[in-house]
Amino acid sequence: MADYDHLLDVRDLHVEFRMRTGIAKAINGVSFYLDEKETLAILGESGSGKSVTAQAIMGILDSPPGFVTGGEVLFQGVDMLKMSRKQRAAMRGPKISMIFQDALSALNPVFPVGWQIAEMFRIHHKTNSSDAMKAAISLMEQVRIPAARQRFKAYPHQFSGGMRQRIMIAMAIALDPWILIADEPTTALDVTVQAQIMALLKELQDEHDMGLILITHDLGVVANVADRIAVMYAGRLVETAPVVDVYGQPRHPYTIGLLESVPRLDTKLGGVLPAIGGLPPNLLAMPSGCPFNPRCRFAVDQCRQGTPPPLESLDAKGTRFAACWRVADTAVVDWRVDEPVPDERVDDMGVDDEIGGWL
């Protein structure tokens, strides 16, 4: 058996952006792990650092201004941050790969899509062009692009949004990676297409035995797909737990706020949907104490000063963690005010009820 605990183990990751206006600490000591074939959803608002975390893991941060200033990113027990640039590049594709939110801008506009998929084989395996082309066509078929052979030579702008994302996916799974990071893969797509893409991702994950890191702000997607959730706020991990636990009883006030703000089937028509007041903090001017305190209805004096609360284990199994001084109080909050039947809860979360139908 392998001599490592987790397939991917991120330990105390720090990232900062050095800009003219100051240093923005984008990631402040984030730790999490991903096991084989597992799906981890990283949840958070814009600017919470979830995309930066993904880019730091991949090693594709824009640098400058972005710098990884501390921590470890262990892939099968080996710290990727200590690798040479060349070794690191060789990891991307066969070990870890990534798909992006906007496939139109993520694909190079001046090369045919088939060529861009085939490029994976050519750079990593030095495959000759006709074999690479055959492999690329079979990948295009695998992600169900109709008439793959004919569309091999088409350019990205000639595809629809969903088809482009399929091409991105084909490219990402080309070398059968261990981990696929999907950064808001469905945000730019229509609702029905979203469901298809998520279904395809799930299916490919099973087929290829991949670990999946799903970065999203869409709680509906998370509920149906993820095994575990990690919630980020202002560059910190504020809560992480198995998906059922989080939806059952969120423990960080921010998570509670997020869940409350999702419209549900039982949300009263004409009623006011609860929202988290205020804005995320400016990374250049963080509030003292817990970064969430200005927006937190549980905040007490302890939260407003000193160091932010550490991420602490909440249960004996060691699967639930939250970074909040008031976890004792959040444990008794009923966030589902009119919650009818607990078991149907998850299905009510979002718009993706029909995912099952696509699977």
Add this chain to the structure above:
Amino acid sequence: MSEPIDPVSSVPDGAQDGLKPLAMPSITRRSLLLPKAPPPDGGVTSAGSAGEKPRSLGRDAWDEMRHRPMFWVAGALVLLFLLIAVFPQLFTAKDPTACSLDMSRLPPRPGAIFGNDFQGCDIYARTIYGARASILVGIFTALLAALLGGSLGTLAGYLGGWVDAVLARLADIFFSIPMLLGAIVFMAFMPLPPSAGMPQAVARIVIVLALFNWPNIFRLMRASVMQVKPQEYVLAARALGAGPGRLAMSHIVPNAMTPLIVVSTIDLGGYITTEAALSFLGIGLPSTVVSWGRDISNASGLGLIRNAPFMLLFPAAALCLAVLAFILLGDIVRDALDPKAR
């Protein structure tokens, strides 16, 4: 300097007739100059501005420019040249047309710090007085081209249809004649009456340059208006019942103005150069008007360059500095309005 295909001011036509931009940055940059929705997840930069008021583009641009020394240098130079153009007598007591041949080609010395030219005129006085014609040509050409191109461009972009088609073809025609060439033909066949003074001489150049450069501004404005027109706030104003005239004047034009002003400022430098080039060729300003272009031309013979380089150097330096000041100012304003280009 000779042809108006500056990547900044040469402007793509709409997709409608398939004309491609000569220079890519002009589209991207122009679109950035236009108002738009707040950026999507920009990572850290958009991360948070809790408690801060939303800042306008103009305010942002001003803050950006304030901290750039080059902005103040360029601004001060522009002001200085304007001052010289309006009150040349503040800078020299000598008469630029009072020349005596026994002082011909005397080198710089105390009392005549730039020396004397071929005719024995004081080069410093001529350099000071030469500013007026150049600055006048630059400013008025920029204004006329902006007025002509701006209004026609707004009409074409806003009304579309056959108005747009006709105006766009018209712009194509003038665009197909390089400015310097068109001006040469124009000047050669429309000689000034010998009695004409400086106002007529300047007006003639202004009209000719504006005539051959308005298509640039036209295309820019047309594209801007087309881009602004479908924006949501315009649709909202329309939904609230604003009439077409009001809509154009109060919502579309002000928002499409920024690129127009920037490009006009940069082009202004080009007009000054083209005027000087025409005068250099002997068909721009008449010899009765003191101008840098003529003085440079008079100093440009090979023998003169070898023996009296100061005759060329000082008016040329003044011309370059004036052009540089306007281009620099326009460049800085554009960069400030376009954070992505930094």
Add this chain to the structure above:
Amino acid sequence: MGKYIVRRLLMMIPTFLGATFIIFTLAFTMPGDPLAGRCGQKPCPQNYVDWFRSFYGLDKPFIVQYLVYLGHLFTGNLGISNYTRNTVVHELAIRYPTTLKLALIAVLCEIIIGVTAGIVAGIRRGGFIDALVTVSTLVVIAIPVFVLGGLSQFAILKFNLNSIIPVTSNGSWRSLILPGVVLGSLYVAYVARLTRTNLVENLRADYVRTAYAKGMMPARAIGLHAMRNSLIPSITYVGASLGALMGGAIITERIFNINGVGSLIYRSINQRDGTTLVGAVLVIVVIYMVMTLVVDILYGYLDPRIGHE
């Protein structure tokens, strides 16, 4: 693609007619005797007056005059120079090779110096070379060609380099190097800035990040992916500048005393040789228009997003 070219050629017709019309109107319908001053101080010889009247159809209405002129144009007849009495076509034909050489040198400068400087500045954004390129291009843009020409002659004479780099030209390649560099200087600066801007923008593009995510090293991610996109505008700009350089040659050829099309235009202004002037200008306008078309087609070929279907 074929359809697009045909459509563009058709669209060129009104532009061409309009441009020739403007130049024709300017040149030949001014009030007064069109022959006044055309032959210097003396009155024109009768045979030239006769030729002139019939060539321009001066006894016919204005619009017919224009059509008559167009007819001559399409048969390749640009008239007769009233100075040399040669055909304008002949005058142009003996000078075009020189001007083309000059323009080619300028274009080579754009590609070699301009594109390279832009690439280096763009890749090392914020570095010393970037600052150097930014400042020097600005200076070059601000210095008019006729000043730069004079200054370069001054420098070469001052340092006695005249035997290596001649300051006047006899039409040989070597003697055209300095004029070509001077002529191209402005466009070199523009190309450098254009290349830099595009490269900087493309280096931050999402697809470059994708290229890294696919496991590429910078050499390929930048050298192939970013570069391919960044150079499209530069290449087309260089193409378009070839037409514009022909116009700019008027000043350069005058400074360096080159016997090309530019000097012909300059000479015909001074000698009031309107037939030659209009012929020479029209040919440049046509070249300019054709180059614009070529560039547009090239653009569509290089950038698949710009469909010409």
